[in-house]
Amino acid sequence: MSRAVLSAGSNVGDRAAHLRAVVDRFGDEVVAVSPIHVTAPWGGVEQDDFYNITLVVEADRTPRDWLDIGRELEREAERTREIRWGPRTLDVDVISVDIDQTTVVDDDPELTLPHPRAAQRAFVLIPWLAADPDATLWTPDGVRSVSALLAALDEDERDGVTELGPTRSGVAADSSSDRDTP
Numbered sequence: 307m308s309r310a311v312l313s314a315g316s317n318v319g320d321r322a323a324h325l326r327a328v329v330d331r332f333g334d335e336v337v338a339v340s341p342i343h344v345t346a347p348w349g350g351v352e353q354d355d356f357y358n359i360t361l362v363v364e365a366d367r368t369p370r371d372w373l374d375i376g377r378e379l380e381r382e383a384e385r386t387r388e389i390r391w392g393p394r395t396l397d398v399d400v401i402s403v404d405i406d407q408t409t410v411v412d413d414d415p416e417l418t419l420p421h422p423r424a425a426q427r428a429f430v431l432i433p434w435l436a437a438d439p440d441a442t443l444w445t446p447d448g449v450r451s452v453s454a455l456l457a458a459l460d461e462d463e464r465d466g467v468t469e470l471g472p473t474r475s476g477v478a479a480d481s482s483s484d485r486d487t488p
């Protein structure tokens with residue numbers, strides 16, 4: 307059995323709808339999902355804020371299956387890849403995969419596991435903690451609690467991530483409650 311942590315982000319178009327499509331695609335395989343968080347763009351490109359969620363999913367799948375489904379969802383959202391770390395309708399990253407409770411560690415550039423930049427990204431860690439308060443991440447320096455990794459980030463990074471207000475945060479909510487303007 308394979309358990310994966312996935313991060314999904316969107317900052318183009320109907321951001322909430324793009325994230326909802328991810329949750330819908332995994333259906334019963336979703337073990338936990340964070341509320342939507344509004345996140346300042348990471349990576350130095352000036353662009354609109356993202357909406358991000360982190361999901362924990364479980365099924366009899368290979369690590370590559372999780373990546374392929376993520377790519378399929380990106381295609382369905384008509385994602386174009388122009389600038390690295392630039393704007394996109396949908397980005398699905400595989401953060402970490404455990405198979406039979408053993409973490410997969412792989413430096414394959416097609417699917418590097420765990421995701422090499424996850425520990426630096428408050429937009430991944432904060433929603434992840436919301437979905438799983440006991441979450442841990444394998445790093446080259448050892449296994450760390452996600453809360454410790456988060457505490458090690460700059461305050462500015464953490465301050466750029468806030469939960470979307472409760473009335474609008476449900477990824478399963480009716481789209482009429484998820485408009486970009488209040």
Ligand SMILES: Nc1ncnc2c1ncn2[C@@H]1O[C@H](COP(=O)(O)OP(=O)(O)OP(=O)(O)O)[C@@H](O)[C@H]1O
Pocket residue numbers: 373387390391392397398399400401414415416417418419420421422423
């Ligand atoms: N853990 C991973 N999750 C998702 N994609 C990965 C992973 N490891 C390697 N990749 C590869 O990275 C390639 C580029 O992905 P993408 O364009 O989404 O990068 P990005 O989201 O802009 O940047 P980042 O990789 O820093 O999140 C993908 O085609 C994929 O094969």
Ligand SMILES: Nc1nc2c(c(=O)[nH]1)N=C(CO)CN2
Pocket residue numbers: 314315316345346347348349356358391392397429
């Ligand atoms: N806040 C935030 N910033 C990003 C994101 C994202 O999902 N959220 N995705 C990126 C693509 O790699 C680049 N920067």
